[in-house]
Amino acid sequence: MDIRRRNNVSVIGREDGPALVLAHGFGCDQNLWRLVAPALAEEFRVVLFDYVGAGGSDLSAWDPERYSTLDGYAEDVLDVCRELGLRDAVFVGHSVSAMAGVVASAREPGRFGRLVLLTPSPRYIDDDGYRGGFSKEDIDELLESLDANYLGWSGVMAPVIMGAPDRPELGEELTNAFCRTDPDIARVFARTTFLSDSRDDLAGVAVPTLVVECAEDVIAPREVGAYVHAAIPGSRLVTLDATGHCPQLSAPEATVEAIRSFLRDGER
Amino acid sequence: MSPREPAPPPQDAGSLAEQAAAVAPLLEDSAEDLYENAPCGYLSTLMNGTLAKVNGTLLSWLGYRREELVGRRRFADLLTIGGKLYHETHFAPLLQMQGEVHGIAMELKAADGARLPVLVTSVVKTDAAGEPLLIRTTVTDARDRRAYEQELLRARRAAEEAHREAERSREHLHEVVAVLQRSLLPPSLPLVPGLETAAHYHTASPDHLGGDFYDLFSLGGGRWAFCLGDVCGKGPEAAAVTSLARHTLRAAAMNDPDPEAVLHTLNSVLYERYTGDDPRYCTVVLGLLEAAGLRDTGFDITLAGGGHPPALLLRDDGTARYVPTPGGVLIGILPRSSVTVVRTRLEPGDTLVLYTDGLTEARTPAGRYGDEQLLAHVSALAPSGAEPTVKALTDLLESFGNGLDDDTAILALGVPARAHENPTSSPC
Structure with missing residues (x-):
């Protein structure tokens, strides 16, 4: 199987630089890194990819069973690393992808020398003595929103998106063209994301880890950031003066600086 | 205007001014009024979402006072929690990347907790240098639209469920058909000393029971009977006839192995069972095998045909020919059957092939x-044993692809060739 095509892998930046894998979360694709990737590319060999089912990935490779657990996403991460022969790389995962990186890192020690967890949450739904911020009903409401909005997606678009652009003019017709996702696939990813519980995986992280949170983030509130920080031995926590769940878009410079300084400190 | 009415007199300057004054309140030149009382909600937020300006329409929809919102709440605070999740994972990232987002369905929460389905469009306003300043948003009442969409969604889910149900039924049908189909054929062919046998059954459709059949069974005393036939039609009714035909042939052959007598019996059974407006009939070849000598010398064959395509005989010498059973008519269609009997011999290296007309009726680009x-095809194969012959014909069937639309049965009986003597390797 051609992993590069399947996961729409692109590698940019310094060929001799340390490898930095940027893994997008639920809701979008590698486009989400567009404001930080150029700056990171000055220093690193930056690896971008889409999980199967997202963005420009090969949708025919999508399998509802595989992508119904975080393990499936972790496997995608490892597949990309194996394909590129990465060792000791830096993994930067956003949102649910942060946890996929934690799983991947435990599964193949040596692939990642460091982890950067951007607005991570190991569990979104409240539990006894744990506040994730959401209830099961809230997640159902999100699924309704997904059903009500086929962002940039329509049946006629599918052939174009899936790489058979015999009618390229179709590509111009829809707005919200970034982050378009097959609604059936988005629903599975949403469930996997918001019903996951990876709290037990945190203690097993064995590499230097940076947790980046936003000062105001509805999806990963500060107490969740503190929980992740406390659960990962020796981790570092940085709180960005930013709003929302996507600091790589709302505060790109600060995000790049947080990553850089964490990696610089590691060199000493 | 009616042609009898006189044209109105030309207007003077005075009456034009009067008219202008009369429509002045309708000129819509108050931007403030246009904004505040627009037929849609307007709001502006800082880049972090804090509400900076909200119009009167939206305030009245939501039941808030201006001072409760402006500077105090964020746009996302007006959404349901699921809506907030969607806002953070989709809406906000898209807006940051594209500078605008159009027509997103969300639900706003009014002060009294009521939910208002809306369509939201946002545009980022930038300064001269292109730096984002604030976000302008319009909110359209979408109650009727959402109700309509939910109806569509409900209908689609019902259709999807019906489709899944149909798929499940179809799978079940396929299982039932496959089990029944197997029951119409011998689970495996019996071992006949000195004879190689092979058979193949091609099912045209997993939805339908085919009406082809074959069989091979011992009659005792070194004699064997074999048959291959094709019942008219498809489906459960044809399958019932197939089962009846096959068991009648067995029972009749046990009683009196004369092939002609056996086919007469089958004819009577079918004719009497399926009378009136539901005639059922079949074509069949029935054969009797008798060992010709004590050892390895082949078999004498008596073949009786009732309207069935002729058998093929592949000879050890590399030739092939049909073994016609002419004059035989369909079994079960007339009160008295007409059966043709021929005799032949299967020598070592010879193979007899029976088949149904699915094979010869297959459509090819040339007809x-x-x-x-x-x-011609089997002539090129000859000499060929039972197993490789059936394999070659199975490959041929597969090569027809969609051109093969009928069930097809193939049965081959071959006598192994004598080991050819090789003068150079003989000891001397």
Whole structure:
């Protein structure tokens, strides 16, 4: 199987630089890194990819069973690393992808020398003595929103998106063209994301880890950031003066600086 | 205007001014009024979402006072929690990347907790240098639209469920058909000393029971009977006839192995069972095998045909020919059957092949496959044992692809060739 095509892998930046894998979360694709990737590319060999089912990935490779657990996403991460022969790389995962990186890192020690967890949450739904911020009903409401909005997606678009652009003019017709996702696939990813519980995986992280949170983030509130920080031995926590769940878009410079300084400190 | 009415007199300057004054309140030149009382909600937020300006329409929809919102709440605070999740994972990232987002369905929460389905469009306003300043948003009442969409969604889910149900039923049907189909054929062919046998059954459709059948069974005393036939039609009714035909042939052959007598019995059974407006009939070849000598000398064969395509005989010498059973008519259609009997002999290295007309009726780009092409095909194979012959014909069936739309049965009986003597390796 051609992993590069399947996961729409692109590698940019310094060929001799340390490898930095940027893994997008639920809701979008590698486009989400567009404001930080150029700056990171000055220093690193930056690896971008889409999980199967997202963005420009090969949708025919999508399998509802595989992508119904975080393990499936972790496997995608490892597949990309194996394909590129990465060792000791830096993994930067956003949102649910942060946890996929934690799983991947435990599964193949040596692939990642460091982890950067951007607005991570190991569990979104409240539990006894744990506040994730959401209830099961809230997640159902999100699924309704997904059903009500086929962002940039329509049946006629599918052939174009899936790489058979015999009618390229179709590509111009829809707005919200970034982050378009097959609604059936988005629903599975949403469930996997918001019903996951990876709290037990945190203690097993064995590499230097940076947790980046936003000062105001509805999806990963500060107490969740503190929980992740406390659960990962020796981790570092940085709180960005930013709003929302996507600091790589709302505060790109600060995000790049947080990553850089964490990696610089590691060199000493 | 009616042609009898006089034209109105030309207007003077005074009356024009009066008219202008009369429509002045309708000129819509108050931007403030246009904004505040627009037929849609307007709001502006800082880049972090804090509400900076909200119009009167939206305030009245939501039941808030301006001072409760402006500077105090964020746009996302007006959404349901699921809506907030969607806002953070989709809406906000898209807006940051594209500078605008159009027509997103969300629900706003009014002060009294009521939910208002809306369509939201946002645009980022930038300064001269292109730096984002604030976000302008319009909110359209979408109650009727959402109700309509939910109806569509409900209908689609119902259709999807019906589709899944149909798929499940179809799978079940396929299982039932496959089990029944197997029951119409012998689970495996019996071992006949000195004879190689092979058979193949091609099912045209997993939805339908086919009406082809074959069988091979011992009659005792070193004698064996074999048959291959094709019942008219498809489906459960044809399958019932197939089962009846096959068991009648067995029972009749046990009683009196004369092939002609056996086919007469089958004819009577079918004719009497299926009278009136539901006639059922079949074509069949029935054969009797008797060992010709004590050891390895082949078999004498008596073949009786009732309207069935002729058997093929592949000879040890590399030739092939049809073994016609002419004059036989369909079994079960007339009160008294007409059966043709021929005798032949299967020598070592010879193979007899029976088949149903699915094989010769297959459509090819050049028309029906036909008897001549089939003969040419097996002539090229000869000499060939039972197993490789059936394999070659199975490959041929597969090569027809969609051109093969009927069930097809193939049965081959071959006598192994004598080991050829090789003078150079003989000891001397």
